[in-house]
Amino acid sequence: MLEKIRTKILASVKNKKINVFILFVLFSFIVLLLLKLSNTFTNTITFNIKKTGIPEKHLVLNNNSQKLHITLKSQGFNLLKYYFKKPEINIDFGKHITKNKEFYVWNKHQGFSDLNEQFSKSEEIVSITPDTLRFRYDVNTVKKVPVKLKGDFHFNKGFDLLDSIKIVPDSIKIIGPDILVSEITTIETDSIQIKDIKSNIDQVVNLKLPKNENGNLSFSLSKVAIHGTVEKFTEGHLKVPVSVINIPKNLTIKYFPKKVYVTYYTSLSNYNNVQATDFEIVCDYNKLEDGSDFLIPELSQKPKNVKHIKLSQEHIEFIIIE
Secondary structure, eight states: OHHHHHHHHHHHHHOHHHHHHHHHHHHHHHHHHHHHHTSEEEEEEEEEEEEEOOOTTEEEOOOTTOEEEEEEEEEHHHHHGGGTSOOEEEEETTSSOEEOSSEEEEEHHHHHHHHHTTSOTTOEEEEEESSEEEEEEEEOEEEEEEEEOOEEEEEOTTEEESSOOEEESSEEEEEEOHHHHTTOOOEEBOOEEEEEEOSOEEEEEEBOOOOOTTSOOEESOSEEEEEEOEEEEEEEEEEEEEEEEOOOTTOEEEEEOSEEEEEEEEEGGGGGGOOGGGOEEEEEGGGOOTTOOEEOEEEEEOOTTEEEEEESOSOEEEEEEO
C-alpha cells in the first residue's frame, strides 16, 4: 500500500504540468512580496544604545535596559533590515547632551539631528520614545603607566646590542576607577626569549594586562613593539691616566701606577672612534678607609658606545710625603 502511494507521488512530481504550476505559484508569491515591500509602512522599532564620544575622565555605567523606540515611516524594503539583526543607534556624549552631578541627560529635542543623520533620506522619523534618557556616570582616573620588558636575550658570540632595547611606546594609558587604577604601577610584557641573536631585534610583544572582569578598566594598548640595534662587537684596550681628588691641602702624596689599562667592548663601526681621553679614572681621597695604604680607582667618565668596562687595577698604592 505504501509503495503504491510513493509511486503516485513520484509520478505527480514528474508531471510537467504540476511543475509549471508550482513555479507559477512561487513566481506569483515573489511578485506579491515585492509589491508588498514597495508599499510605505509605519513601524516602531526598538534600538539598543551604543555610547560614543565618552570623555576619558568619565565612566558611564552600563544599563542595558535603556533603549530607544523609534517609529519610522518608509518602504518595506528599508524597514526589513531592522528585523534581521538587533538595531543600534549611536548617542554621542561629546555633543548635544547635558551633564549634571550624577547623570548625562539626553533628550530627543537636542539629539534629533544626530539621530536623523543615522537614517537614510527615504526613512522618516515619526516619533521617539522615551523623550529623555539619563545615564549615570562616575569619575575616572586617567594614568600613564610605564611598560616593563620581561625577556631573556642571548647573543651569538661577538654580537651585542649597540644600545638598550627600546619599547615603543614605553608607556600606556589606563582609564578606570581610582581605587583600581592607583594600584597599577607598571605593566609587564609577556615573557619572551630569543637565542643566538646576530641581527636587529624587531618584534611585537603582548602586554600582561590586569584582570578586568567587570570591564571597569580600559587600556590604550594591548601590545607594544620592541626594537634593538645589534652589531658585531670587539674588545679594545687603552691606557688611561689616573687622578686623585680631594687631597687635604696640608698633604702631598705620591701614587702609582699613574695609568691603568681599560678593557672594554664596542662595535666594530665605533672602534676607531674610542680614545683614551673619553675615559676618566679618579681616586677620591675622602673615601680612604682608616689605616688603608691604597686608593680605589673609579670610572667617572666613559663614552656612550662602550660596554663591559674593566680596569686592570683594583687598587692604587700611595705614600704620604712629609
